[in-house]
Amino acid sequence: MAALLDIRDLTVQYDGHRVLDRVSLAVRAGEILGVIGETGSGKTTLARAVAGLAPVRSGRIDFAGTELTALRGRALRAWRRTGALQYVFQDPLRALDPQHTVATAVGEGLAVAGALAAPEIAARVEGALARVGLDPDLAGRRPGEISGGQRQRVLLARALAVGPRLLLCDEPVSALDASNRNHVLRLLAGLRDTGVTVVVISHDLSSLAGIADRVAVLYGGRLVEHGPIGDVLTAPRHPYTALLAASSPSVRRSRPIPAASLRGRGDRSAVPGGCSYAGRCPFATGACDAAPELSTVDGDRAVACHRAAEWPALVQVES
CATH class of the missing domain: 3.40.50.300 (P-loop containing nucleotide triphosphate hydrolases)
Known part of the structure; x- marks a missing residue:
């Protein structure tokens, strides 16, 4: 290869x-x-x-x-x-903005790229959460409201969302x-x-x-x-x-x-x-x-x- x-x-x-x-x-x-x-x-x-x-x-x-x-x-x-190229940091609490919801965090890279409309970003976010085994209902929560394992998977979802x-x-x-x-x-x-x-x-x-x-x-x-x-x-x-x-x-x-x-x-x-x-x-x-x-x-x-x-x-x- x-x-x-x-x-x-x-x-x-x-x-x-x-x-x-x-x-x-x-x-x-x-x-x-x-x-x-x-x-x-x-x-x-x-x-x-x-x-x-x-x-x-x-x-x-x-x-x-x-x-x-x-x-x-x-x-x-x-x-x-x-x-x-995407980087998944070791400490999710430091890598995630405590004021942002899970949906905002996962869609951050897509929003920065500016190539997709809001409905498309929302669909990609939902797909990324499902890909890492997270319930879409978590999208409205903030990092402090979910477990450490869920936060780590949010970081993975954020990285994978942009392809x-x-x-x-x-x-x-x-x-x-x-x-x-x-x-x-x-x-x-x-x-x-x-x-x-x-x-x-x-x-x-x-x-x-x-x-x-x-x-x-x-x-x-x-x-x-x-x-x-x-x-x-x-x-x-x-x-x-x-x-x-x-x-x-x-x-x-x-x-x-x-x-x-x-x-x-x-x-x-x-x-x-x-x-x-x-x-x-x-x-x-x-x-x-x-x-x-x-x-x-x-x-x-x-x-x-x-x-x-x-x-x-x-x-x-x-x-």
Whole structure:
């Protein structure tokens, strides 16, 4: 499949601190891509940069042949009005105006585009609410009058109402109970059949294991591994990915690896310009004083680790 979104050497910097460091990643049309990493790994910044909400220091972001990082002023505003890319924020209460009704919130993007009359917007809003499993009777309520799970689905309805090609979902289920969490995950999985491409930002492997086609793993602002989610999670080739998988009871492996065997030993610290994970890695060597490049392994897999060729034998010995 061709790439709908192509990110090349993306660097984002705040106050002199690099939050993303030369990240390159392609998102294929029609797939669900999971982006995983702990707090501070840069995963939300990656999504915000794609949406034009984070300061790009260098690099390039192409969406369906349009270089987003080159758009300015009127051209950027015109592109945003197309609604082709939609961002679903993590906190619905902050993302929704407390004074607006559900109907106003869901129809906001359609109203901004200005291409539809009021009756057509109302019909699209009703259809979007039904699509995410919400009763149309909720249209007249305000965010504070509905549950957290309903608010999250309102955000999804607002994004879907404009007919996007790409949906960026930032921790869409992190604040939900089990029932609402599973409902939202099923909604996201179902978007694959409608042709919508989805990027799901998460720190929870169990949220991605059942819905994503591929996964990208970030650590310290760098992409350390990516590939088909089943392969990456059951047979990781980077020590950080292995730690994430070993720490998650939802990930099944043919030979379980104790998480304790993957935690860093000693007080080795990453040197400037070196591997960002070296300070926590039990397998670090002197070679890790130089940052590893992201290299293709096993066809559709890529990993940034100097010792990737030694896996899985390396982990088996150490565990």
